[in-house]
Amino acid sequence: MTDPEELAEQVREGDLRIHELEDHTDSDTAAEARRLFVERETGTDLETIGDYSFPAEAADPNIENMIGAAQIPMGVVGPVAVNGAESSLSSGTDGGAANGEHYLPLATTEGALLASVNRGLGVIRSAGGADARITKNGMTRAPVFRVAGVAEAAETVEWVNENGDALAEAAESTTSHGELIDVEPYVVGDSVYLRFAYDTKDAMGMNMATIATGEACEIVERETPASLVALSGNLCSDKKPAAINAVEGRGRSVTADVLIPGELVEERLHTTADAIVEANTRKNLTGSAKAGSLGFNAHAANVVAAAFLATGQDEAQVVEAANTITTMDAREREDGTTDLYASVSLASLEVGTVGGGTKLPTQSEALEVLGLRGGGDPAGSNADALAEIIAVGALAGELSLLAALASRHLASAHEDLGR
Numbered sequence: 001m002t003d004p005e006e007l008a009e010q011v012r013e014g015d016l017r018i019h020e021l022e023d024h025t026d027s028d029t030a031a032e033a034r035r036l037f038v039e040r041e042t043g044t045d046l047e048t049i050g051d052y053s054f055p056a057e058a059a060d061p062n063i064e065n066m067i068g069a070a071q072i073p074m075g076v077v078g079p080v081a082v083n084g085a086e087s088s089l090s091s092g093t094d095g096g097a098a099n100g101e102h103y104l105p106l107a108t109t110e111g112a113l114l115a116s117v118n119r120g121l122g123v124i125r126s127a128g129g130a131d132a133r134i135t136k137n138g139m140t141r142a143p144v145f146r147v148a149g150v151a152e153a154a155e156t157v158e159w160v161n162e163n164g165d166a167l168a169e170a171a172e173s174t175t176s177h178g179e180l181i182d183v184e185p186y187v188v189g190d191s192v193y194l195r196f197a198y199d200t201k202d203a204m205g206m207n208m209a210t211i212a213t214g215e216a217c218e219i220v221e222r223e224t225p226a227s228l229v230a231l232s233g234n235l236c237s238d239k240k241p242a243a244i245n246a247v248e249g250r251g252r253s254v255t256a257d258v259l260i261p262g263e264l265v266e267e268r269l270h271t272t273a274d275a276i277v278e279a280n281t282r283k284n285l286t287g288s289a290k291a292g293s294l295g296f297n298a299h300a301a302n303v304v305a306a307a308f309l310a311t312g313q314d315e316a317q318v319v320e321a322a323n324t325i326t327t328m329d330a331r332e333r334e335d336g337t338t339d340l341y342a343s344v345s346l347a348s349l350e351v352g353t354v355g356g357g358t359k360l361p362t363q364s365e366a367l368e369v370l371g372l373r374g375g376g377d378p379a380g381s382n383a384d385a386l387a388e389i390i391a392v393g394a395l396a397g398e399l400s401l402l403a404a405l406a407s408r409h410l411a412s413a414h415e416d417l418g419r
């Protein structure tokens, strides 16, 4: 059937359920029929929501009950200058995945954000670029098992610790890319949690890790007294603020840093290294500690969220992906002037360049702008590079916002650009 009016009427009369439309027609007609139904039920006009530019079929793996698309303005900042081949702060270190200059697409509704990140990136470029490195990589899934008590818990943990190879064989039988890196057991009374960590290469890897862990759980149940209660037991920890991700990492743990000459701070950020350091200490460190914050930064979430929306990452993971500690340090030079050392460390940045939302047409174009669409060579290098570039973007945002605060420009900037 191809008449959206007729299909909408069938939904209204209860002859068809709203999610069954794709069983009777193509994806675009189904979305149109659903839109017509919703328009009539709610007395609305959904013309703009319905005005999307990609075939609805392309979004079949990404959404159910589709009626159209939410359009978020997308801009570009940069270039982001990343010194992947050689460190600018020390010698003889291994290279990073991203190297050179990359334009970074960001999608947001917050005026002044791109201007701010752009300013920070300009300063980083003038300072010779930032270093960025992945220091840990592992996407986690932690099922919870029931045991009778502590004796069975210990028996289960012992078996797991001695049978890593059997667990890896089972888990890796479900994927040609994923590799099981580690299984960390945790016991709480009669519950056993096994935190599986995978190298998921260029995929963010949550489907991959979940499917692989499901397979490994079957052996755990067969070989130990443990009985699976839930494939995710929240020690993973996915889409919740959690200290375990901040400490142990999840996805990519990535750090970026830069040394900015004092005169550049004064010229381009209208303040001094000392003033930025004081703002960082009193705001991002002491203020965050007093607030009981999990992150110790100003607005890393702004860059992470905008990059996630632009490049098709799972937006709910901004919860942990933005978990960042920002440090700023004044480094005195022999001539008596003071440079600014600045860093961000994102503990659990979950990103991919294949799978999930990265395949959607606009998101895939945004990854193309970065030169990072699809799988990397070697596998995993594109997702590593994306993580490093986002980290440098976050560093730029921290620098610019802290400078605006130190020079008392935040309110005026948002009066000018954000209203």
Ligand SMILES: CC(C)(COP(=O)([O-])OP(=O)([O-])OC[C@H]1O[C@@H](n2cnc3c(N)ncnc32)[C@H](O)[C@@H]1OP(=O)([O-])[O-])[C@@H](O)C(=O)NCCC(=O)NCCSC(=O)C[C@@](C)(O)CC(=O)[O-]
Pocket: 110, 112, 113, 114, 115, 116, 117, 118, 119, 120, 122, 268, 269, 270, 298, 299, 302, 397, 400, 401, 404, 409, 410, 413, 417
């Ligand atoms: C707004 C600026 C940058 C002005 O800063 P400025 O130094 O007066 O700007 P400028 O006109 O001299 O330009 C400097 C550079 O900024 C960039 N720039 C400048 N304007 C634009 C523009 N229209 N579009 C794109 N880029 C722009 C651009 O790179 C430019 O260099 P150029 O290319 O000209 O050589 C500065 O005041 C600033 O960064 N303010 C901070 C704003 C900010 O960071 N907002 C973030 C959101 S705040 C928030 O969400 C979280 C919060 C605050 O609640 C968290 C917390 O609690 O801390």
Ligand SMILES: NC(=O)C1=CN([C@@H]2O[C@H](COP(=O)(O)OP(=O)(O)OC[C@H]3O[C@@H](n4cnc5c(N)ncnc54)[C@H](OP(=O)(O)O)[C@@H]3O)[C@@H](O)[C@H]2O)C=CC1
Pocket: 174, 175, 176, 177, 178, 200, 201, 202, 203, 204, 205, 206, 207, 208, 209, 210, 238, 314, 352, 354, 355, 356, 357, 374, 375, 376, 379, 380
């Ligand atoms: N299931 C869950 O519990 C959760 C799911 N999600 C959703 O999961 C999705 C992301 O899962 P994810 O596993 O990343 O993606 P997909 O499920 O889209 O799978 C991506 C697949 O791409 C294949 N692939 C091809 N080239 C590469 C490469 N270079 N590197 C890595 N893999 C490659 C892999 O296949 P193969 O494995 O065969 O090698 C991989 O499994 C998102 O849509 C997200 O919203 C989010 C949170 C929880």
